[in-house]
Amino acid sequence: MTRLTAKGLAAWRAETLTKQGGRCAICQLPCTAAQAVGDHDHETGNMRGVAHRSCNALLGKVENNYKRYGVPNLAAFLHGVPAYLQRPPHDVQYPTHRTDEEKRVLRNTRARKARAAKKEEA
Numbered sequence: 785m786t787r788l789t790a791k792g793l794a795a796w797r798a799e800t801l802t803k804q805g806g807r808c809a810i811c812q813l814p815c816t817a818a819q820a821v822g823d824h825d826h827e828t829g830n831m832r833g834v835a836h837r838s839c840n841a842l843l844g845k846v847e848n849n850y851k852r853y854g855v856p857n858l859a860a861f862l863h864g865v866p867a868y869l870q871r872p873p874h875d876v877q878y879p880t881h882r883t884d885e886e887k888r889v890l891r892n893t894r895a896r897k898a899r900a901a902k903k904e905e906a
Contacts, residue, residue, distance in 0.1 A: 788831070797822045801834045809833030810843060 788796055801820050808815040809823065815836050823835045826847060835843070850858045882890065 793822055796831065797834050804834055808836045808839050810835045810839040
């Protein structure tokens with residue numbers, strides 16, 4: 785097992801990004817050298833691939849916190865996410881959800897009331 789140096793990490797990252805076809809190992813979208821970071825397993829320290837900084841950060845948050853949220857099996861959860869997100873939604877909305885238009889109307893109503901209250905004080 786070889787431990788990379790900081791200089792060696794930069795070379796490994798460039799080489800691995802080329803081997804990955806210039807794509808993020810996580811999302812598979814194009815990844816420039818400026819966006820690329822080396823991803824590693826936090827338990828073993830072994831390098832896994834090169835990813836966008838943002839993809840790697842989100843993966844780290846998921847890996848480091850899934851137990852806190854009571855997710856019993858991270859692999860099963862991650863396997864189920866794509867199909868779940870692509871399912872058609874039910875024809876009902878969450879009680880507190882507001883469309884952009886509803887938010888705009890509410891914001892304007894509150895602003896009108898605040899202006900009226902200020903005018904009464906003066």
